[in-house]
Amino acid sequence: MKTFNEKLANWIHATPAKEAGINNIQIPGQPELLVWQTRYKAPTRYEQDFVEYLIHAFSTGITELDALVESLNLQGFRCESGELWTLENFSHEMQRLGY
Incomplete structure (x- = not known):
């Protein structure tokens, strides 16, 4: 089981896309449920x-x-x-x- 949400690392200081479906944290209809949804890295x-x-x-x-x-x-x-x-x-x- 993952201890952090790897997809969030890409969102730090990201500029949201204007087009739908681009730069989504999760693929619509296929969410991967993680225990630690808000972590982008494992805690030190x-x-x-x-x-x-x-x-x-x-x-x-x-x-x-x-x-x-x-x-x-x-x-x-x-x-x-x-x-x-x-x-x-x-x-x-x-x-x-x-x-």
Whole structure:
């Protein structure tokens, strides 16, 4: 079973076609149902770890962004670049990972 939708990679920054039937994500009448419809690539180890640290932070009752950033730093999880988390780079990372 595929873990991401390979057809979505072609749609990143794509310009929609004006003609019907061109550049479809799926062939009309023949959709291939995937478990992960919105992923264009498999998640990296960093992304998987990020989720685990976020789950841990949320499970402690954190609901505010500044407390979440502080929790990631206290847990020892760093940005992909190795820097400590800030409100700014956390927001940027969430936008980047939101595909």
